[in-house]
Amino acid sequence: QVQLVESGGGLVQPGGSLRLSCVASGFSLGYFAIGWFRQAPGKEREGVSCIRTGTGVTSYVDSVKGRFTVSRDNTKNTVYLQMNSLKPEDTAVYYCAIERSYGSSCGLDAHEYEYWGQGTQVTVSS
Numbered sequence: 001q002v003q004l005v006e007s008g009g010g011l012v013q014p015g016g017s018l019r020l021s022c023v024a025s026g027f028s029l030g031y032f033a034i035g036w037f038r039q040a041p042g043k044e045r046e047g048v049s050c051i052r053t054g055t056g057v058t059s060y061v062d063s064v065k066g067r068f069t070v071s072r073d074n075t076k077n078t079v080y081l082q083m084n085s086l087k088p089e090d091t092a093v094y095y096c097a098i099e100r101s102y103g104s105s106c107g108l109d110a111h112e113y114e115y116w117g118q119g120t121q122v123t124v125s126s
Helices: none
Strands: 004-006 009-010 017-024 033-039 046-052 059-060 066-072 078-083 092-099 120-124
Touching: 004 046, 004 092, 017 092, 017 120, 033 066, 033 078, 046 066, 046 078, 059 066, 078 092
Parallel strands: 009 120
Antiparallel strands: 004 017, 017 078, 033 046, 033 092, 046 059, 066 078, 092 120
């Protein structure tokens, strides 16, 4: 059974940092793509970052470039999202998802992803 579990969310002040984790079970990360998405109240789900676990190729939405870093530890079947210099507009529920096709890169279109975690809340506020 494919399962993704996110953790690491919380309340942080502007300028602070959080590291989200996405642990996969029921399959090996292999060469798949793991994406991080977020959804704020009243807004559509937005692709934030992704990583192709086999090649390490990453992609970021412009609003987080230079602040967020996605990485993976294939031995732990885990993908991380390090979030620095957080802003109030980063407040959202963050989800990880997997896209089980083979390739060398990844994309931020949510429709391409098959399985989703339950999400973890990130709140940036003073």
